[in-house]
Amino acid sequence: MARYETVIGLEFHAELKTKSKLFCPCPTEFGGEPNTHVCPVCLGLPGVLPVLNKHAVELAVKAGLALNCDIQRVSKFDRKNYFYPDLPKAYQVTQFALPICRDGYVNISGKQIRINRIHLEEDAGKLIHSGESILDSGFSMPDYNRAAVPLIEIVTEPDIRSAQEARELAERLKSLLEYAGVSDVRMEQGSLRCDVNISLRPEGQTEFGIRAEIKNLNSFRAIERAIEYEEKRQAAILDEGGRVIQETRTWDDGKGITLSMRSKENAHDYRYFPEPDLVPTVIDDIWMNEIRQSLPEMPEARKHRLMTECGLSEYDTNRIVETPMLAFFFDEVIEAGADAKLTANWILGDISRLLTGNEDKLPIKASDLAVLIEQVKSGAINHSSGKLVLEEMFMHGGCPLEIIKTRGFAQISDASALQEAVLKVVEANPEPVADYKAGKKKAMGFLLGQIMKATGGQANPQMVREMLEKALDA
Amino acid sequence: MLTRLTVAETIKGLQEKQFSSLELTNAYLERIEALDKDINAYITVTAEKARKQAAASDKRRIEGNALSAFDGVPVGIKDIICTKGVRTTAASKMLENFVPPYSATCWNKLENAGCVLLGKLNMDEFAMGSSTENSAFFTTKNPFDLACVPGGSSGGSAAAVAADMAPFSLGTDTGGSVRQPASFCGTVGLKPTYGRVSRFGVIPYASSLDQVGIFAKSIEDCALILSYISGKDEMDSTSVPVEVPDYSVLLDNGVKGMKIGLPKEYFGEGIAKAISDMIKAQAQKLAEAGAEIVEVSLPHTGYALPAYYIMATAEASANLARYDGVRYGLRVERDNLADMFKATRSQGFGAEVKRRIMLGTYALSSGYYEAYYNKTLQVRTLVKKDFDDCFAAGIDCLLTPTAPTTAFRLDEKSNDPLAMYMSDICTVTVNMAGLPALVVPCGELGGLPVGAQLIGAPFAEEKLFRSGRVLENERLIPQFRNREGR
Amino acid sequence: MAISEKDIAYIAELSELELTSEEAVQYAGSLNSIIDYMAQLQELDTSGVEPTTHVLQLQNVFREDVVKPGLSREEALRNAPNRTKTSFKVPKIL
The missing domain is CATH 1.10.10.410 (Arc Repressor Mutant, subunit A)
Known part of the structure; x- marks a missing residue:
């Protein structure tokens, strides 16, 4: 059995956190009945024209800064031509020749993964199928609510060598985009999506093998599992002296396998050409500095501050900064006057415990936690009562002083x-x-x-x- | 006869209450009723809407609330310009029943000024053609000779104004689609600077070349109308924030001291000698009025036509991809998506449209982009530089023929696409360079009108009007109305 | 660079057009005569010439990130040639 090296490049699509779409004033918010967040522009009616959302440009630049990219002074849009019922104009407006960011990197444990480019583009709509899946549906129903929602596509170089590295990169990238405030990065809602390009080559060989592209990866776990599956599948083909087919495959999470999508070959002749309905975007130094200054504190700077200014241990600091939501919350709580070390203890202890299984959203207000911490610190309630108050706040909401009063938690110090x-x-x-x-x-x-x-x-x-x-x- | 009036005369009549907008509108509707069965300029006549709009306009005028000087003036609109609530077909089976839920900005501006919509005018399907024979519905005839074409693609817009079936009309010009029919039908025709008039709501043929244009009976009218429809539009990223002057007050400033160039490449092979001579005679008139006439050269002119057809069709291949039978327009039902797409597009588009989609697709396809598409963009740079050099050298306007011939006969070129393309040889350069150009009737040859083309620097429409006015003062506008007792 | 009937089939496929074999022959003929005419462009040396995608000197034309009402669902679906109550409708994709 030959030994193979795995070569992986990732492509991420992240929806930008704008209020309105990339080229029209329709809302980007999730939910909404089918075809209710649409207008002539995003439906691609005859004669309509796009006008670029300035904030989307700024968010794309922020993403570039967060991923250490060179922000391009001049970027332009192109048309990518293909027919599909979720694509209203039958071309996607994207950046092909002159993307907005180039040549960045992301550090993962002991390694640097290079970012080739980040470009700005519009999302497609969604197809609702009459059956279980596209395969067994008699008809499908396009919903254009998501059409023309702004996206950035982030393309890495093929620097990744294992499923674990891919997962770590994905997690790291999600955290960076979240810190930069450019995207909600929710994989399950599709606001962060990842495609994997993977090939194998005999160890020691320099040229790349033939790659497959895997789509439909809805979680970090799926990325990891799909790569592990694909490594085995491709190794088996190569072991038998076969050739891997260059194709797009879809991940079936239930079965834990990848499947060929058998797309038409010429569907790949996208006939890119410059979008004549839009003018170039030019980012001068003044605008660039404005965007740079509006970039939130990124993880490294944050770690430094938590350790030097807040006096947290390296271990606690790393645990807090790992999860942007907790890090933002930590700042809010100490901003509200709470002691930094006590706040860290509460967040990493009881709050993390209570969040297990529902990591997306903190149900309590930072100012309320600050009050609770103060009550315990001053001795007005004891620590075990404090835990009960916190649980109550998580379950039913309410302000801590109210809970202490109604539940009679006040400590007797008379x-x-x-x-x-x-x-x-x-x-x-x-x-x-x-x-x-x-x-x-x-x-x-x-x-x-x-x-x-x-x-x-x-x-x-x-x-x-x-x-x-x-x-x-x- | 009310329908003989220019827009300026019509405005005066309405202001002085010599007639009402309803009387005027009815006069046009009656004339359309009488003549259009032979000429076929209108795809849709919006008689009921027009009478309603006219009556509302009369009411406003009586109450002293006229929306503008244009309040109550009728207009015909090329059927490629979206009119909210009024069917807009682009003369294609694909959009035969399409009713847009929005109006193009240019029509919006006219409607807000109080203009009355008489109807939607015939054209070559999706503006692809030079004779209006490519309309999916019927062919428009030249009012001067019903056996001849009116030109294209805005043939209906030209014929309607020439035959007094509208006091003015809007068309679009991608490679000569306003100017060539204006020349063939003896009207004034203006293609403004690229970016001067918003393209929002105008169904695109080639986005980097398309511009809304005007057909009118006088240069004064043309100037008045341009002031109304121009300007920066928030809905069109390529509309230009350059101030819109009141063109009409500048008309009679004359050409004294102006330098007018005669580009030699426009007077050679392929251009009928009689037309060359007629245009040169116009130069003489400008000289007599105090302009200096100089021969100039635009050396890359010969490469413009092939480059234009590649550039325009490449853009068109993307612009026309959206007609897939899903959201609007024709759908030919099939039991699977791929077959539905193909059946819909194959039956919905006419032969010439399909040819241009395929030509454009070819020019962009893998392996040909550099040789074809990118090459045309380089040629565009050279063509534009030819003009830039001229204007930089102090030339104010260029004077050229508009078309190599007068209106040709129906069916003469319809089976030879390349011969048809050649009729745009004098006009495409202007679109490639984004310049303004004005066509002024300057006489007749064998009973058919001939128009002279004046080309200006970007946003120098005013100079075109001033020069055109000198020619117009010679009373050379052909008089269709005096023929055959019409 | 003559266009073969195979090229025509490929271009038609990319354009989502179906051609009868008769049409394919006709289009191959007319497109070839057009392409022959276009070939004169190759005589012109354009090395080093920048391509002009747009004649305008405009840059940075933006809209602010503000939400405005669009079409109601009924307006959006009104021109649809085939639809359900809430959506457009297309036949079987695969």
Whole structure:
């Protein structure tokens, strides 16, 4: 059996976070009944013309900056011609000859993956099939709500050598785009999509093998699994002395296999030519600097700040920065006045635990968490009550002070009330008291527990311990 | 007769209440009724809408709320310009029943000024042709001789104005589609600078070459109308934010001190001698009015026509791809998508449209882009530079023939595409360079009109009007109305 | 560079046009005479000449990122030659 090296290049499509479409003022928001976010321009009616959304250009530049690209001073649009019912004009307006960004890179563990280019283009519509899939559908229904939503396409060089590297790159890229604020990057909603180009070559060979392109990868896990499957499939063909066919294949997640899409060969003669309805985009230094300055703090700078200014450990910092949503939330909570280290503890502890299985959205407000942290810190409630308050906030919402009040979590720190409870317990438990006095220090724990029970868990544990020691030592 | 008036005279009549817009509109509708069965200029006559618009205009005028000087003036529009709620076909079976839910900006501006829509005018299908014989519906005849073509592609727009079936009309000009029919039908015809008039809502043939143009009975009318329809449009990225002057006040500034060039390449082989002579006689008139006439050279002119046809058809192959039977237009039902696409497009498009789609597709296809498409873009650079050099050397306008011949006979060229393409030989350079050009009637040959073409620098329409006005003052506009008692 | 009937078939396929064999012969004939005429362009040396895609000097024409109402669904579907209640409708794709 020959040994093969896997060569992988990835292509990502990310929907840009604009309010309106790339060339018309229709909304980009998800949902919406079919064909309700459309106008003559995005339906490609005869005689209509595109006008470029300035914000989409700025977001594409931001993506380029986040991926260390050279932003091109002059970029232009081209028409890519092919017929398909989800493509209203039967050409896609994209950037072929002069894309907006070139030559970037992304670092993954111990390795740099080069980015060939980023270009701006319009999305196609969606086909709703009458049957289960396109294969068994008697008819299909084009919905043009997504037609002309702005996309960037990010193309890497074939620098990736394994499924694990591909997955890491995808995760890294998602995080960078999210930090840059250019896209929602939700793979399950399709706002981030990934195609894999993969080929095998005998180890030591320099020229590339014949590649297959895999589409329909809806998760990081799918990227990894599809590559692993394809490595085996192609290796088996090569082992038998066969040739891999250059083709597009689709990933079947249920079956865990890739399938040939058997597209028409000449469908690849796209006849690109310059889009005459649009004029060149020229990014001068002034505009470039404006965009650069509006770029949010990127991960490396953020890590530096969390460690030096907030005093977090490297471990905690990495865990927070790994998830942009948590990192943004962390900033908001400390902005609201909470202590940075305590905030990190809460976020990495209870909040991460509560988020398991629903990582997309934080159901609590940063200002509320700041209040809760302050309540625990000041001793107004104890830590275990704090956890219960947080759970309540996650489940039903509401502000922490309200929950503490209605649930009666306020900690008893009134010395005379506590003294009374301590004396009662001492009186009611002569045996453990005797044990303690006889040197069995473990009895202390039992007595403390009894006092907490008597106060509904709200006694200030520090004060109780001090009072009990005093009473017993008397 | 109301239908003989120019737009300027019509405006005056309406303002002085000599007649109402409804009387005027009815006069045109009656004339269309009487003549158009022979001429076939209109695809759709919007009689009911026109009478309603006219009555509304009269009401506004009585109340002192006229929308503009144009309020109540009728107009005919080439059927490639979208008119909201009114069927717009591009003279194609593909769009036979297409009713656009929006109006082209140029029609929008006229409608907002109070203009009355008489109807939609015939043309070569998708503006692809030079005789209007490529209309999917019927052929328009030249009012001066019904056995001859009116020119094309805006043949209906030219014939309607020539035959007094509209006081003015709009057309489009991609390679001469306003100027050649204006010359064939004896009207004034203007192709403005590329970007001067918005293309929004104008069904494209070749986007980098298309421009809305005007057919009128006088240069004064042409100038008035241009002021209304020009200007930057937020809906068209290629419309230019250059100020629109009130052209009509500049008309009579004369040509004294102007330098007018006669490009020698336009007077040689392939151009009828009688036409060359007639155009040169016009130069003499301009000289008498104080202009300096100089012979100039535009050396790349000979390469313009082949380059133009590749460039235009390449763009067209993409522009016409959207007609796939899915969202609007004709659909020929088949049980699978691929067959439906093919059947729809094969039956929906006429022979010439299919030929041009295939020519353009070929020029862009893998392996031919450099040799064909990119080459034409380089030729365009050279053609444009020829003009730029001329204007930089102090030439104000160029004077040339508009077409190599007068109107040719029906069917004379319809089976020879290349011969048909050759009739655009004097006009395509202007589109390639994005320049303005004005056609002024300058006489007749064998009973058929001849127009002289004046070409200007970008946005120098004013100079074209001033020069044209000198020629027009010689009363050379052919008089169709005096023939055969029409 | 003559266009063969095979080329015609390929171009027709790219253009989504179906031609009868008679039409294919006719188009091959007329396109070849046109292409022959176009061949004179090859005589012209254009090396080093920049292509002009657009005569305009315009750049950076934008719209702001503002949402405006478009067509109602009924307006959007009104010209559709075949439709369901909510969508356009196309026959079997594969």
